[in-house]
């Protein structure tokens with residue numbers, strides 16, 4: 001497995017592979033890898049010949065400086081996991097490499113109304129930062145396909161809108177959420193959960209599953225009310241939102257006949273903010 005820290009070195013590695021007609025996949029991550037990330041690498045291998053995984057903790061998408069500061073960075077462990085998974089190359093630039101003009105560099109694009117909902121409402125400017133770095137990664141790799149996890153459901157929509165904005169010819173593949181045996185969605189931030197937090201964190205997947213299982217039995221308002229009640233007696237758990245939304249716009253769901261519906265949740269469990277979602281249809 002090759003490891004590159006500069007765009008120039010990565011480009012020199014990719015050029016002959018592209019010239020030989022190899023299909024390139026990009027798997028963007030912020031590191032602290034788990035089996036969710038590895039599932040993206042595996043799906044990438046089914047869709048391309050050369051797999052580039054980027055590891056970069058992007059400062060411009062963090063709205064809480066403490067969250068950025070304590071983001072886990074176990075780089076040796078990450079490289080070992082990627083090597084075992086058969087990843088072709090890792091791109092792990094530093095901040096100066098990605099933001100030569102500094103992280104305050106100008107960036108603003110129209111991502112549509114969904115930018116300001118849910119995660120965008122709780123982490124203002126988050127999706128400008130995400131699309132800013134993903135565009136830079138796309139420019140550095142110029143992949144044929146790029147893999148993203150459904151766990152960050154809204155992120156996938158925003159990236160597709162960014163692609164449309166720049167008319168980039170990249171195929172976005174959304175990968176299913178990989179969960180622990182008890183249902184908790186794998187996440188790099190799970191490492192911060194105390195033993196009690198870890199137990200309490202199950203409320204996210206349990207409340208989502210409840211909505212999926214009982215979708216036909218109650219109105220949306222009633223379902224959301226019942227799902228929110230799961231959080232009532234849990235000390236140390238604070239719900240940011242629980243919603244049933246239209247899958248394409250993230251506007252609140254109106255009718256059960258909608259072609260795509262998704263339940264999404266975000267909650268602070270102890271000091272750790274977690275997100276999760278389940279597609280209803």
Ligand SMILES: Nc1ncnc2c1ncn2[C@@H]1O[C@H](COP(=O)(O)OP(=O)(O)OP(=O)(O)O)[C@@H](O)[C@H]1O
Pocket residue numbers: 028029030031035036037039040147148149150151152175176177178179185186187188189190
């Ligand atoms: N459990 C999972 N299953 C599938 N894909 C996942 C999972 N967790 C993360 N991903 C995807 O991996 C990519 C990189 O995510 P990232 O490095 O932010 O990891 P993360 O676990 O989501 O971390 P955190 O949620 O703590 O920021 C994203 O496209 C994300 O959606």
Ligand SMILES: CC(C)(CO)[C@@H](O)C(=O)[O-]
Pocket residue numbers: 028029030056058061130133134152155
């Ligand atoms: C896509 C991403 C790597 C951009 O920093 C990040 O938001 C993530 O890990 O989901």
Ligand code: BAL
Pocket residue numbers: 030061062152
């Ligand atoms: N996986 C989403 C990256 C973030 O939380 O900033």
